[in-house]
Amino acid sequence: MKADLERMKPRPKDKDTQQLWRDYRTGDSHALAQLMQVHYTDLFHWGMRLCSERELVKDCIQELFISLWQVHATISEVENVRAYLLKALKTRLLRELSKKHNQLYELSDEYDFNVVFSADMRMIEDEYEVYQLKQLEKGLGELPQRQQELIYLRFYQNLSYDQIAENMQIGRQSLYNLLQKALTSLRKHWQVGLNGLFLLLWVR
Amino acid sequence: MKKYEEYTTLDFVKDDAFRDWVQGNGRDEGFWMHFLQQYPEKRADIRQAEFLIRAMNVESESLSEKEIRNEVNRFLEKINTVAEKSVSEFPRRWWQRPVYQFAAAISILIIAISSWLLNDSTKKYFAVETKNEVKSSLAEAVNDTEGPLMLTLDDGSSVRLSPHSRLKYAPKFTGEARQVFLTGEAHFEVVKKTQPFLVQTGNVTTKVLGTSFVVRAYEADRRVTVQVRSGKVSVYTNEKQNTASGTTTKGVILTANQAAVFEEKERQLSKTLVVQPILLRPEVIVNQFEYDETPLSQVIKQLEQAYGIHFQFDNEVLKNCKITATLSNESLYDKLNLLCKITGATYEIVDGQIIIDAQGCQ
Numbered sequence: 001m002k003a004d005l006e007r008m009k010p011r012p013k014d015k016d017t018q019q020l021w022r023d024y025r026t027g028d029s030h031a032l033a034q035l036m037q038v039h040y041t042d043l044f045h046w047g048m049r050l051c052s053e054r055e056l057v058k059d060c061i062q063e064l065f066i067s068l069w070q071v072h073a074t075i076s077e078v079e080n081v082r083a084y085l086l087k088a089l090k091t092r093l094l095r096e097l098s099k100k101h102n103q104l105y106e107l108s109d110e111y112d113f114n115v116v117f118s119a120d121m122r123m124i125e126d127e128y129e130v131y132q133l134k135q136l137e138k139g140l141g142e143l144p145q146r147q148q149e150l151i152y153l154r155f156y157q158n159l160s161y162d163q164i165a166e167n168m169q170i171g172r173q174s175l176y177n178l179l180q181k182a183l184t185s186l187r188k189h190w191q192v193g194l195n196g197l198f199l200l201l202w203v204r
Numbered sequence: 205m206k207k208y209e210e211y212t213t214l215d216f217v218k219d220d221a222f223r224d225w226v227q228g229n230g231r232d233e234g235f236w237m238h239f240l241q242q243y244p245e246k247r248a249d250i251r252q253a254e255f256l257i258r259a260m261n262v263e264s265e266s267l268s269e270k271e272i273r274n275e276v277n278r279f280l281e282k283i284n285t286v287a288e289k290s291v292s293e294f295p296r297r298w299w300q301r302p303v304y305q306f307a308a309a310i311s312i313l314i315i316a317i318s319s320w321l322l323n324d325s326t327k328k329y330f331a332v333e334t335k336n337e338v339k340s341s342l343a344e345a346v347n348d349t350e351g352p353l354m355l356t357l358d359d360g361s362s363v364r365l366s367p368h369s370r371l372k373y374a375p376k377f378t379g380e381a382r383q384v385f386l387t388g389e390a391h392f393e394v395v396k397k398t399q400p401f402l403v404q405t406g407n408v409t410t411k412v413l414g415t416s417f418v419v420r421a422y423e424a425d426r427r428v429t430v431q432v433r434s435g436k437v438s439v440y441t442n443e444k445q446n447t448a449s450g451t452t453t454k455g456v457i458l459t460a461n462q463a464a465v466f467e468e469k470e471r472q473l474s475k476t477l478v479v480q481p482i483l484l485r486p487e488v489i490v491n492q493f494e495y496d497e498t499p500l501s502q503v504i505k506q507l508e509q510a511y512g513i514h515f516q517f518d519n520e521v522l523k524n525c526k527i528t529a530t531l532s533n534e535s536l537y538d539k540l541n542l543l544c545k546i547t548g549a550t551y552e553i554v555d556g557q558i559i560i561d562a563q564g565c566q
Contacts, residue, residue: 027389033280040272045265062279069283070350073368073388120227120261129255136259155223155260183214186256 011158012038017081025072032072036065039082042157043089049115049152050093060092083163086153090167113145115152139189147182150175209243216253226257342372342385357384361401364391404442408466408473411438428466431478432458439464441473460484460512462556475556477513481536484512493531493539500525500547504560511536517560522547525565 017038023031040061047057064085068075078084094111117140119133140148146168153164165175206219216222225236240247345365347353353365358376365371369388377383382394383402394401394412403410408428430439440455456464456473461481466473483489488510495503500522504515513536525547531539540551540558549562 029280029283033276036279037272037276040275041264041267044267045262048265058275062275062282065279066282070367073366115262117259118261118263120258124258133255133259136255140259151260152262155257156262158223160220179218180214183217183256186259187213187252 011042011082014080014082021078021081024068025075025077027072029069032065032069035081035085036061039085042082043085046086046157047089047093049113049149050090050111051097052114056096057093060089060096064089064092080160080163082157083159083167086157086159087167110145113149113152115148117141117148117151135189136186139186143182143185147178150178151182154179208239209246211246211249213249213252213256216250217256222250222253223257226254343375344370344372346370347388357382359397360395362393366390407441407471409440409442411440412436429463430458430465431463432460439473441466441471458556462513477553477556477558481511481513483510485510495527495529495531497526497528499523500527500543500549500562500565503527503543507536507539514557515560516557517562521562521564522549522560523564525549525562 017035020031020035020038024035043061043064044057047060048054051057068088097111117137119137121130121133124130124133140151143151149168150164153159153167154161159167161172161175165172168175170178208216208219211219222236236250240250345353345355345363347365347367347369350367352367355363355365355371357363357373359382361382363371363384366389369386369390371388371390372385374383377399379399381400381402382397383404385404387405392401392403392412401412403412405428408430410430430437437458438455439458456475458464458475461478461484463476463478464473465476488506491506501517501519504517504522507513508515527543527546529542529546531542534542544550544560547562547565549560551558551560553559
């Protein structure tokens with residue numbers, strides 16, 4: 001499965017990207033190009049969730065890095081480069097979309113978020129388990145968009161709760177509540193009759 | 205230690221280490237196996253949590269490595285065209301002429317400076333200046349554009365001021381020294397005169413006697429760095445230090461390929477080497493870096509001359525070390541790494557010199 005292969009490709013270590021960021025700030029354009037290279041897949045994937053036009057997403061990523069280059073001398077240290085870039089791209093894309101649709105989108109607003117969850121079926125052979133995962137997929141698809149975004153940022157982009165709160169412009173407590181809500185409603189989708197089965201599977 | 209035995213399904217889902225394990229990124233395979241054996245009653249919760257996380261998977265976008273490479277190249281091209289365009293607006297691209305790369309007495313010099321250094325001391329300095337010279341009215345050039353700005357100073361020296369940089373200078377140089385105050389980055393081409401040329405950047409002064417160099421002093425960094433590409437520069441701190449032996453002004457003299465670092469915390473200058481030493485005398489490399497059973501000491505001597513950097517090593521120990529290798533245009537440090545690998549030696553940079561530590565060869 002292609003998705004799996006993508007996943008296997010490890011994300012760059014935070015330590016390394018933070019060093020690249022420092023190099024970029026001293027005026028090293030290749031450090032910035034390298035940051036672009038290592039984060040491109042994640043940024044593009046994120047961009048496509050907010051806007052489904054490939055070329056617009058690519059252009060926004062270009063412009064993001066060009067404007068970063070222009071401020072290299074004055075920009076400060078950031079706590080986590082990847083989280084910073086994801087948020088910066090979102091801001092930029094929402095601005096573009098606002099212009100295009102003549103409607104103002106902000107980080108905390110009800111902008112569109114398009115994600116299709118597709119369960120990781122590696123090593124899953126049992127038919128009933130496949131069925132359960134399909135049910136969960138469906139449940140995820142029915143969640144409100146903000147909850148989907150939160151789940152995406154947490155489980156696909158691996159952002160921390162603080163980074164997600166910053167990205168979605170909501171408080172940490174509201175974020176927890178939102179996640180709890182999402183997970184609880186998901187569990188309803190598949191609870192029945194599973195517990196017994198699990199025990200059997202593990203004994204096997 | 206987290207109390208995983210008390211975790212519910214949802215607690216597991218939210219846990220970083222657990223998620224990493226399920227997604228195959230974890231390093232704790234053994235831990236979770238052990239945990240399951242220890243708390244078999246947690247198996248159902250863990251399996252449920254695993255399923256939730258598996259369901260939250262998202263397909264990746266089709267995006268080839270080539271597409272990414274193209275985008276990165278597009279970016280690099282774009283920012284380079286912007287830079288070149290602004291550069292070519294200036295007829296005198298002296299810093300690009302090869303002759304200056306080696307012949308100039310002082311060609312590259314980089315200074316970065318912290319905000320406090322500037323806020324504290326430059327302000328103080330300016331305050332003192334105004335008092336003493338009764339508003340000598342310094343001119344100030346500010347470059348808020350994205351391209352460089354060319355200035356000519358009273359003595360005929362020229363300055364290429366980088367974006368987001370400021371330079372304060374006297375419209376007419378009087379007194380014993382030609383003095384300028386920099387925030388940001390600038391390339392200087394200094395006309396030789398008997399009065400020294402001083403670049404003030406907060407706590408650190410860089411003093412040169414002629415020709416060209418670059419000073420960099422943006423506010424963001426926490427240290428001051430001066431890098432010299434060729435020639436001789438003296439760098440010193442402006443504050444007097446009270447030591448046991450009396451009051452001294454701390455300073456270092458830098459020659460080609462050497463650098464000075466002023467750490468804000470320690471508040472003292474130390475000498476090291478530039479990040480990317482350049483070949484100062486390429487003509488020394490008569491053998492094109494091809495070595496055939498050449499004694500290591502001889503290779504080092506050649507590097508010493510070509511890069512103008514002093515090496516320290518024990519001639520007696522290295523006596524039997526012979527090198528057969530072809531080096532090319534890799535950096536000096538790559539060359540050293542290779543030579544060290546061949547001979548089982550190590551090197552370190554101490555006080556602007558390279559010290560080779562070897563066990564000797566059979």
